[in-house]
Amino acid sequence: MRRRRYLVTGGTGALGAIAGCTGSLEDDECTPGSDPISEIELDFAGYTESDRYTDETYHVRGTVVEQGSTRVVIDDGTGLAAVSVASSEYVFDTEEFDIGDCISGSGSLHVSRAGQHEMPHVGLEPEEIEFGSSEKDISLLPDRPNQTVSSDYDGLDEEITVTVTGDAEIQSDRLLVRWREYESETPWTEADREWWHELTDVEPGEPIPDGSQFTRATNSFDYSALWLSGDRGWSRELDQLKTNDIR
Structure with missing residues (x-):
């Protein structure tokens, strides 16, 4: 798989590609990372939202089921998690990957975002992010209630x-x-x-x-x-x- 620029710099003006490239995954099976999502505990005792990120780091890998420049939702087969780029300098380049692709990376839990939705939200370090293809079937996210x-x-x-x-x-x-x-x-x-x-x-x-x-x-x-x-x-x-x- 060719290496591509999956991150772009964000700002008030146009987005520009970052120097260098993020990595490409070789595993098309998109198996869970070292920390399966279902095993990540949202224990924020002792933290406040001003702390921004937890001290602990996690390695996650999953299939993209919702795509956005500042927030991507992945499914690793054990559960769902949101991921974003930990550095405020970068956002995801949504033109370079699609729903059904695989993303992997390491980072800490975002305290306020994970707490707001009560599901893991990992801020991935830019140099740790890798993309690849996934052979897994995509399970759509539940629809928002009409109520x-x-x-x-x-x-x-x-x-x-x-x-x-x-x-x-x-x-x-x-x-x-x-x-x-x-x-x-x-x-x-x-x-x-x-x-x-x-x-x-x-x-x-x-x-x-x-x-x-x-x-x-x-x-x-x-x-x-x-x-x-x-x-x-x-x-x-x-x-x-x-x-x-x-x-």
């Missing part, structure tokens, strides 16, 4: 009302509501957490009906509603709010 989650905060009464709208689809034990003190920089994995069935009268595992809601007295907080698909660790943040944004 929506919205929040209404009354600053005078210091109450927040969170409502699920749309035909019953999301299971009550798949919608996680998270709270943390405003601007605390606590990783979301370390925040206060409650499942929808713990906040409402919807039974655990039952689809959430249209209009289901709860009201909670609170102030000076960050709030986030996270949907966990149950498929390879895939999740989506469906709603978020910071009280300071609306004061």
